[in-house]
Amino acid sequence: MSQARLTLPAPAKLNLMLHITGRRADGYHELQTLFQFLDYGDELSFAPREDGEIRLQTEVANVPHDSNLIVKAARALKAQSGCPLGVDIWLKKILPMGGGIGGGSSDAATTLLGLNHLWELGWDEDRLAALGLTLGADVPVFVRGHAAFAEGIGELLTPVDPEEPWYLVLVPQVSVSTAEIFSDPLLTRDTPPIKVRPVPKGNSRNDCLPVVTRRYPDVGNALNLLGKFTEAKLTGTGSCVFGAFPSKAEADKVSALLTETLTGFVAKGANISMLHRKLQTLL
Numbered sequence: 001m002s003q004a005r006l007t008l009p010a011p012a013k014l015n016l017m018l019h020i021t022g023r024r025a026d027g028y029h030e031l032q033t034l035f036q037f038l039d040y041g042d043e044l045s046f047a048p049r050e051d052g053e054i055r056l057q058t059e060v061a062n063v064p065h066d067s068n069l070i071v072k073a074a075r076a077l078k079a080q081s082g083c084p085l086g087v088d089i090w091l092k093k094i095l096p097m098g099g100g101i102g103g104g105s106s107d108a109a110t111t112l113l114g115l116n117h118l119w120e121l122g123w124d125e126d127r128l129a130a131l132g133l134t135l136g137a138d139v140p141v142f143v144r145g146h147a148a149f150a151e152g153i154g155e156l157l158t159p160v161d162p163e164e165p166w167y168l169v170l171v172p173q174v175s176v177s178t179a180e181i182f183s184d185p186l187l188t189r190d191t192p193p194i195k196v197r198p199v200p201k202g203n204s205r206n207d208c209l210p211v212v213t214r215r216y217p218d219v220g221n222a223l224n225l226l227g228k229f230t231e232a233k234l235t236g237t238g239s240c241v242f243g244a245f246p247s248k249a250e251a252d253k254v255s256a257l258l259t260e261t262l263t264g265f266v267a268k269g270a271n272i273s274m275l276h277r278k279l280q281t282l283l
């Protein structure tokens, strides 16, 4: 076994549209959503430990280690695989938390794939995605690593290949709780499911938007400002909003104007996640 430290990216995702089509008996919502990755994200490093301990060596503000999805993912994989090894993990946290760009879920997926490699478990993607789903509805798409149209609670994935524009992502300085938005009585929960495949253009609405902007005026403000330049959309349950541009130069130009007053970043859309591109180079 290689003892070298393994460093892997954990990319962000965007929800290019998000319809809520129903609610299951367990309270989870049925969605139709289009996931695309960004070439922008956190970075995790892993080094095996012979004593079986799982240690996250980086503090994450306001997230106790036991609640960190990285630790939960590592513990679950160790328990289910029976692997005797442990791991030291370091996290370079770049992605805003509660931003709807999936940082925690992506960190969990990178942990599952990284440890599968480091511990030489040989689990296939189906098994890793099923374990990922027990950690969060968004984890499976990061495990699969391909842009996807998602149904169910986000786990029934059909790979798709939308255009890969440059995006300007604005990050309002509020953290939105997904559970809070999904429990709002005013949330639209009865959008008729789209039955046609591929999903026709023009279905770019996010059903969470009215509830999120009502609760978080800063998000509405960011949408209005970006909307002066391009179609401005909300990702997931927010708080981040984004707009597409045909080139980096154009995204940078608008970024320069808006980030005087707002935080944001420019990144390229990617249909194959940078985690999977990196893992390919290790095989």
Ligand SMILES: C[C@@](CO)(OP(=O)(O)O)[C@H](O)COP(=O)(O)OP(=O)(O)OC[C@H]1O[C@@H](n2ccc(N)nc2=O)[C@H](O)[C@@H]1O
Pocket: 015, 027, 028, 029, 030, 031, 033, 099, 100, 101, 102, 105, 135, 136, 137, 138, 139, 152, 153, 154, 178, 179, 182, 235, 236, 237, 238
């Ligand atoms: C809405 C989406 C869209 O991509 O993204 P985010 O804005 O969180 O990134 C996701 O489906 C979120 O996935 P994820 O963030 O993994 O959610 P989870 O941890 O599984 O769930 C948090 C809480 O949200 C609610 N929840 C989540 C997903 C879903 N399909 N229906 C729900 O009702 C549940 O109350 C759950 O307890």
Ligand SMILES: Nc1ncnc2c1ncn2[C@@H]1O[C@H](COP(=O)(O)OP(=O)(O)O)[C@@H](O)[C@H]1O
Pocket: 060, 062, 063, 067, 068, 069, 070, 096, 097, 098, 099, 100, 101, 102, 103, 104, 105, 107, 108, 175, 176, 178, 236, 238, 239
């Ligand atoms: N490794 C992690 N990175 C970020 N958040 C985490 C992590 N582990 C657990 N969390 C918890 O998950 C919540 C949602 O995080 P995140 O995935 O960044 O947002 P979102 O689901 O809106 O995209 C955080 O507020 C935090 O409490």
